[in-house]
Amino acid sequence: MVKKSSIYHLPVGNGDMTLLKIASNNRYFYVLVDMYIRQSCTEEDDQCNVLDELHNLLEKDCDGRPYLDALVLTHPDKDHIGGFEKYFYQGSPSDYAPAKNGEKDRIFVREIWSSPLVFRRKSKKHSLCEDAKVFNTEAKRRVELYRESKAIGAEGDRIRLIGEDIDGKTSDILGIVYKPGEVISKINEATLKELSIDIYGPLSDDEFEDNEALEKNRSSVILRWGIASHGYSDPTNFVLLAGDASVEAWEIIWEKFKGSPQKLSYDLLLAPHHCSWHTLSHDSYSESDNPKVSETAKKALSQARTGAVIISSSDPIKDDKNDPPNFGAKKEYESIVSSAKGTFLCLADNIANGETAPSVLEYRLTNAGPQKASKTSSTDSTSSAKKRTAATSTLIGHSGQAIGHG
Template identity: 45%
Template structure:
């Protein structure tokens, strides 16, 4: 099986599945946004829960699972549907084995969580019920680790970034510090994967902490995905949740002398293609007078040849909306122009009135966009149609 990245059409939200090219087809899910409308068979919204399930493996008990689930930050549009569609709590409490496959909750073998991101988010936002449920589950798994019983499927957790006041000092075996690389997924090293943790970054003082909190602090990872063990750097996938301009400036300041750290073949445009990931200025108020923050643009501008920038958003219109923002789209297109790259939007793929999951396949030659399933079916049907006469 080829490695792949699948972006699900969830409006202005994130839900991205990474599948590796290893023999287990390891599955890493980044965020989830399964809205109520998507669960309603009478609603026109895409059934992204069904799309996700059909791409997931099953364990020996027939339970759908992801090997790891990363919540980039606890906004509602990044965790909606978590309690409804995923099993939380000990696996011994799983009660769906006799249900039809489509109704079984998805098992999360390992959680990737950043307590620092949660702490910053809670200062300025009221957490939704799904975010609170995730936080409880993360804390439960940390306690399992401390109790010496956290090394089993459904109990594992990886902590991304040190928390304040030494709260993660005793978690060395499951802690990844900002700037470190890791290749463990669900407790095992994986030769087809490596990730570099770029954020959250620790604050330098109280003012710095306030700035980072207000700029949608998120986990930022640059994942290196292999097409085979012989080609470990076939694709780099840079994903950063809703991280805004001040955070990208900090990331650039830290890595400007080693910009390859930020190089990507696939970039998930931060905050659903928001202008505020590239600028402090308001697009709706200043329009074309709004100025780009050069350091943030530099951080997001390290496109490798043939790169893709993917906006996980509703269709992008030429108006004053933000996100998604037409000016941000133009900025990414400008970045891609020198790399012969392509800008894509989940809400427009393949058509804005009938979006489908957007799939990027990882091959030995790099990343390539797969044809939409509806387009592929139409092509096959056309080829099979009898000739007239």
């Protein structure tokens, strides 16, 4: 059977958890971008049990360990790293032991991707949650192994840093650093011809006009995933994942790419910061009588391909002043996808008939673009791929060092 790539958006309330299952080299590569595994999700009927869902989607290695080829952390807020300490293995691979008392085995992470720069910014004004502290300790362990040996270690000891740290703190380990502007085609030391990842963030300190933008801790890792069908090399699926990247970040990004906006194009966009108004505006939605949208930031987020889908990984979006998720931001995203014959979806609304909890939203990544696979009561019954095909047919037919882990 021909292997097909897929992307799974796991509903976690106001948080992010996205699994990429990439078909290449006659196998699947599993990449998790952020996580928010709440204890309540295993106990409450109105929440998706994302821990069970994740285990059901993953494979086990020859040692019986459920594994990820890579775990990508966009930034260390709890709603992007919650559950790491309890559900993911930390430490030397040789010390891994199966779970006891009928509990699930911890997920084995072959390679970590993270940004020491974003961790450092977090520490300036905000303390790290316990999961982030544990993650940072594990990241430092892996960095030190590379620093000592100057060689990529075994699976379970590997790490890639997204962006250089300040003051040359990563200058001696550049062999594991990916820099903004580069293109990644490798996962866990395997080259995938079907993969090309553009790095757009984190932005460096000198790209921001003032420190306030940095203190907001919204300069997340920003990656655009280009994925081709298995065996091909030209991407036909573009997925933009940007953590909590703020309005300031998107304004800078647009200035960089306004001459080549196709570099920001996407089929699937996870609305940054859980559909927050502050991704699109400098004004407070609740305190301003007439909050203004930053047209520059909106242009950066408006490069939707035909049939594109913008997804809000959030609680239900209501017509009120809440933020995030924010009703005003939802309306702006709806205007973006409307012009592209696309769709806006909220994961909290992805509820199948007869169910009480949201379901995992799956898109298969095909030669014709993403095709929606989940069966829900949502009005989005037409895949972006079908819309793009229909549109094409129409055209043809009618014409400090304390916290950074580097």
